[in-house]
Amino acid sequence: MLVKEIVGNLKDISVDKEERDILALEWYETAKRIQRKRSKSGREIALKLLQEKVRLSQDDIIWKDEQLIISIDIIPCEAILVKPGNIQEMAAVCYEIGNKHLPLFMEDEQLYIPYEAPIFRWLQASGYQPTQVQHKLLHPLNTTVSPHGHGDHSLFTKILQLAAGK
16 A cells, blocks of 8 residues: 555544554654555555655544545654753753754653663753653654744744743
């Protein structure tokens, strides 16, 4: 089965009589444009998403017809949770993590980093009180500030929104 585009998201439609199948992906596979995987029910799926900057999200629908819906499920992984106490601490943690070129995820004003023992120890030594958790890494921060961006999902924009209380 060849998939060339994302056709929707489960939160936007109602699933009636269609059979549901799931393609489970690791967080780092969500940005891969070309890959071959097997769904939970064993269907072979070839992803060929050639649009620029495509990233699969939780519950994205990659196949839909009268009989079948195939959606994305991002697999939980070991992660580091950091709960910044204020906006200055948020900015400092984001700066340090970004300076190390590590992927950073944000959810409910909490930061998640894929688990690496040296980073966990570094965060502890820096006084941030990290916690090791199992979590779905769903909301990656775009850590580049680009004048050509059309969204409001850059790290810089998120920090400004937090500082403004939005």
